[in-house]
Amino acid sequence: MSLKVQFITTRETSVSYQSTLQKVIVPFFRNKRRTHVFQQDNASIHKSISTQNWLKAQKITDLEWPAVSPDLNPIENLWGLLVRRVFKHGRQFNTIQELKDAIETEWNAITAAELRALVASKPNRMFEVIQNNGGETSY
Structure with missing residues (x-):
């Protein structure tokens, strides 16, 4: 990244x-x-x-x-991806620096293809929000 x-x-x-x-x-x-x-x-x-x-x-x-619209924002899924990678297999950290290092490592490992896929999901996100009358989506 x-x-x-x-x-x-x-x-x-x-x-x-x-x-x-x-x-x-x-x-x-x-x-x-x-x-x-x-x-x-x-x-x-x-x-x-x-x-x-x-x-x-x-x-x-x-x-x-729009207000209160996390399902429309691909960054929310990027944060989720990052969290899952950092804490994979229940990983724990002893220091703040260890946690920061893990976050930085995983952040740098996110590929352009993964980012493109998140952005490409935007039309589907919008469609689901409309279909659900502004309610929760699968994103």
Whole structure:
């Protein structure tokens, strides 16, 4: 995976979130065509006026996202995949650093094909949400 996993050590605020984005997302977007759109959920630090103004200043387009819609977001399945790999066979960790190392190893092992499959599932996710009148899906 080309983006490095970021470990947050404090409770995130809009300002600390923007700092994280500055380190990781801004360089990524600067190295890519301007056709990319940034997807995030509706967490208050993501949708604060401060963060929205910051994204505009960085010329990063933020995808509008419906409230309470985890079944639509492939990142939720990516987190699930990561957790299953890190804790495979009931694996436990003795230190925070061991856990971080395992997370980083598994994050880096995620393939482009796996990411493409998650993104490709988007139309099916949307269809299921519509079929279930906004209710839970198999995702």
